[in-house]
Amino acid sequence: MNADKVLDVAMTAYWQSDPADVSVNAICQMAGISKPSLYREFGSEDGLKRAVLDSYAEQVLSDVFMIVISGNGLQETLAALVDFAAADPRMETGCLFYKMRAGKHRLGPETLARVEDIDATARSAYVALLQAARDSGEWQGGLPVEAGASYLGEQIALAITQRASGEEPARVREMLTLALSVFTRR
Amino acid sequence: MNADKVLDVAMTAYWQSDPADVSVNAICQMAGISKPSLYREFGSEDGLKRAVLDSYAEQVLSDVFMIVISGNGLQETLAALVDFAAADPRMETGCLFYKMRAGKHRLGPETLARVEDIDATARSAYVALLQAARDSGEWQGGLPVEAGASYLGEQIALAITQRASGEEPARVREMLTLALSVFTRR
């Protein structure tokens, strides 16, 4: 019955609009299947969303994860992150993960757990990045690594969210670069 | 019939939860009135939300507006803004205006127009603040005033939104201070 197509359609819809604004009915219609078929495959709306998020994580988030754990220097990594957030065409309508996270309270338990899992993974990747930079002396100053990691993560989320709301990429880049300039020793 | 009480109840509900998650039914119940009464007074859900936003603007936003146009120096003004965002008890559950702005697409035309109006007002206040700082030489560097104003506004919004999502005030302050440190000549 083509579960992959349903996943694709749902991901596109959730991603381009907002997970809270796309109904199961709409997805069935777009995918050209009936509701019971969808429910037999995914169990519930929560199950669908979790499956979509899984798919999104391995199709999209894995790329940015690679950037963070690349092992290149901090400045180079930050530059790559800025490029991704401000220029990658996939982020034109925002990041599905951030959209879900922003609407946490509207998610079912499965999807919520996955969101928090991804959040924790991302955070620890940021921590590792900054810790390495500190160890190597590339990043100095008294700011705790954990605080820097939170900051970094939130700034990237903000930049991508701004892009989703129609802000011009050039301006987004400008602001994100400014925000991340705190990691540059001047 | 007590329109003020309805406004109060609705504001509290919208503010503490989210404008998109509070139904007209729920507000009527909480305010102890019937639905037609509410509709005679406010016309529509959109009208209610706009009235609530008006009330919020004069009760709460006016305070932060005062801070921005105080005419004190940039550093002092930023410090006051950080205090407001990170420590004012009224921002414990976030800012109603930012919540509405984040869910723009779910708003009716009246409320949306008001949101955009407030947004523009805030932006021009930030521009004026930074322009004055530049003129007086307190803020140097090549960053355009408009870009700085966008950045400032978004950082404050981010900080308050983080508070709403349960982040500890101390951490919010830390991150916002870090973000705004770009305005400090070092």
Place this chain on the structure above:
DNA sequence: TCATTTTATTACCATGTGGTATTTTATGCC
């Protein structure tokens, strides 16, 4: 006091939601 107008309530409508019992259609298998 009685009629008129204003205010509030009850009871309802159409629509959309997530989810499912029931029936139809297709798919092996002998």
Place this chain on the structure above:
DNA sequence: GGCATAAAATACCACATGGTAATAAAATGA
């Protein structure tokens, strides 16, 4: 072919939403 089995769709459920027509209650004026 004929029959069991799995997969699909139709038609429905209960519930909640924003919004309103019909109606009762209360205030107001003469």
